[in-house]
Amino acid sequence: MTSEGAAAPVDDVTGISVSHVNRSFGSVVALQDVDLHVSRHQRVGIVGPSGCGKSSLLALVSGLDDPNSGDISVLGARTAKERLDRCAWMPQRDLLLPWRTVLANASLPLENKGLSKAAAYEIVTPLFERFGLAGFENRHPYELSGGMRQRVSFLRTLVAGKDVLLLDEPFGALDSITRADVQQWLKSALDEEPRTVLLVTHDVEEAVLLSDEVVVMSPRPGRIVARIPISLNPVESRREAVTQPDFIAARGLVLDALEA
Amino acid sequence: MSELEGGFESGAVSVGHMLEPRDDPSMTFGQRVKQFAPSAAVLVGLLLVWEFAARFLSIPAYILPAPSAIIATLIKKWSSTLQSATWVTLTEVLIGFVLSLIAGIGIAVILHAWAHVRRAVYPLLIGSQTIPIIVIGPILAIIFGYNIVPKVILVALICFFPIVVTTIDGLASVDPQLKRMMKTLYGTPWSTFKRVEFPAALPSMFSGIRVAATYAAIGAVFGEYAGSSNGLGYVMIQATPQMQTSLVFAAILLLSLISVLLFMLVSVAERILVPWAREGRMQ
Structure with missing residues (x-):
């Protein structure tokens, strides 16, 4: 599992490029003329009111869905099938399989690729140590707390070895204390394993904390109304991060754009 | 499932009890005894009333033999008649049941995988269930003779339908998000079928298999009624005109035991194959 694991030659500069994308479901216009450009290994947070098409946008980028019009390119891949090869998707619910141990859950993408169970476990086991999950390998998901399950779910997404991670409110189901903890964990995990990340969230602080840039979407039909670059000083703890002036200023800009 | 299970309230007491929502595996032995105590007490009470009624209300034994007389007959006729009859019926039930498992799950998987086959076949399958199974017995006996084949087919015919329906339901109700997740993970x-859909369908499938297990003995008896030379149904048909009522009851008791045994086998298999369902945490 390395960041070079994604298939095919990779265009180093263009990460994700979404141009003039429209998507309707029946008479409901979910996305209208959306433009979004994310360079490789950049992390972009997407915030917006409920029903603004954030999740639809992720589905389009991932290749689970195709737009009515417009172009989407993910590291040069344009067709839905090629995009699926480059994107890993992680939804709000952990979607762990209750009949598999945590280790077997995290090994799922490798088994799907055709590796034997043993070979997959051999690759995935060291990652448990690295991501603070050692000792839980043989537990079942129902034995774990929500925060731990979400970490396993993220590890599984990472194991897929894809360059692009699409995180759809990954911590939406967690309580705020657990969420702060897992956010910190995710940040350090991504520092170790750099990926191109689209993070959809309701939580403005989460977006500012975890992203290099925050994109604000309008209520339906979803359009992108603001792009706010984020640059925070690297600090030790989440607590320090959320109290620094740059963070507060950036959060204010995002909230302004949301309320505009 | 509830509408299917609802039809079994008249079954043996223990079977009816076990069809209730799954018991808690963490219970101690003492708690288990406590759980079964009320139904056991009712059973014992009924048997006592029956025993006294048969003895003291001077009901002739050919109309209602006392439980003690039934047990006596069971012991007396065991080696001459009942042992081989039980073995014959048990064989028919087990082979027919295994056949219904293979056919039921196989048909369900095919219907699930190919929507156009499902649209063409599923309504016919449901329609076929309006044919009373008892009328098929003689036809099968004409075609296959008095051997084991028509009985096995009848058992399979009676059992496969709940298995097909619950397996199809289970496969169809897999969380669509899980399937999307698999698509993004090289599935x-x-x-996706092997690692997500099939395991996810197992709990639903097992509720159909448990219902089928209680049907199986009925199929074997119908088959034996239609034409046979041995088996518990054959014993009953022979004993009835000879007024050997206690022998009829002894055969019924053995049939119930076969049903209970099969049901317990299925429950054990479920515990081994679907341990996660007991946790009730299928998100």
Whole structure:
């Protein structure tokens, strides 16, 4: 599992490029003329009111869905099938399989690729140590707390070895204390394993904390109304991060754009 | 499932009890005894009333033999008649049941995988269930003779339908998000079926298999009624005109035991194959 694991030659500069994308479901216009450009290994947070098409946008980028019009390119891949090869998707619910141990859950993408169970476990086991999950390998998901399950779910997404991670409110189901903890964990995990990340969230602080840039979407039909670059000083703890002036200023800009 | 299970309230007391929502595996032995105590007490009470009624209300034994007389007959006729009859019926039930498992799950998987086959076949399958199974017995006996084949087919015919329905339901109700997740994790249709859909359908499938287990003995008896030379149904048909009522009851008791045994086998298999369902945490 390395960041070079994604298939095919990779265009180093263009990460994700979404141009003039429209998507309707029946008479409901979910996305209208959306433009979004994310360079490789950049992390972009997407915030917006409920029903603004954030999740639809992720589905389009991932290749689970195709737009009515417009172009989407993910590291040069344009067709839905090629995009699926480059994107890993992680939804709000952990979607762990209750009949598999945590280790077997995290090994799922490798088994799907055709590796034997043993070979997959051999690759995935060291990652448990690295991501603070050692000792839980043989537990079942129902034995774990929500925060731990979400970490396993993220590890599984990472194991897929894809360059692009699409995180759809990954911590939406967690309580705020657990969420702060897992956010910190995710940040350090991504520092170790750099990926191109689209993070959809309701939580403005989460977006500012975890992203290099925050994109604000309008209520339906979803359009992108603001792009706010984020640059925070690297600090030790989440607590320090959320109290620094740059963070507060950036959060204010995002909230302004949301309320505009 | 509830509408299918609802039809079994008249079954043996223990079977009716076990069809209730799954018991808690963490219970101690003492708690288990406590759980079964009320139904056991009712059973014992009924048997006592029956025993006294048969003895003291001077009901002739050919109309209602006392439980003690039934047990006496069971012991007396065991080696001459009942042992081989039980073995014959048990064989028919087990082979027919295994056949229904293979056919039921196989048909369900095919109907699930190919929507156009499902649209063409599923309504016919449901329609076929309006044919009373008892009328098929003689036809099968004409075609296959008095051997084991028509009985096995009848058992399979009676059992496969609940298995097909619950398996199809289970496969169809897999969380669509799980399937999307598999698509983004290199999942092919086959790996998604193997690793997600089939395991997810198991709990639903097992509720159909448990219902089928209680049907199986009925199929074997119908088959034997239609034409046979041994088996518990054959014993009953022979004993009835000879007024050997206690022998009829002894055969019924053995049939119930076969049903209970099969049901317990299925429950054990479920515990081994679907341990996660007991946790009730299928998100």
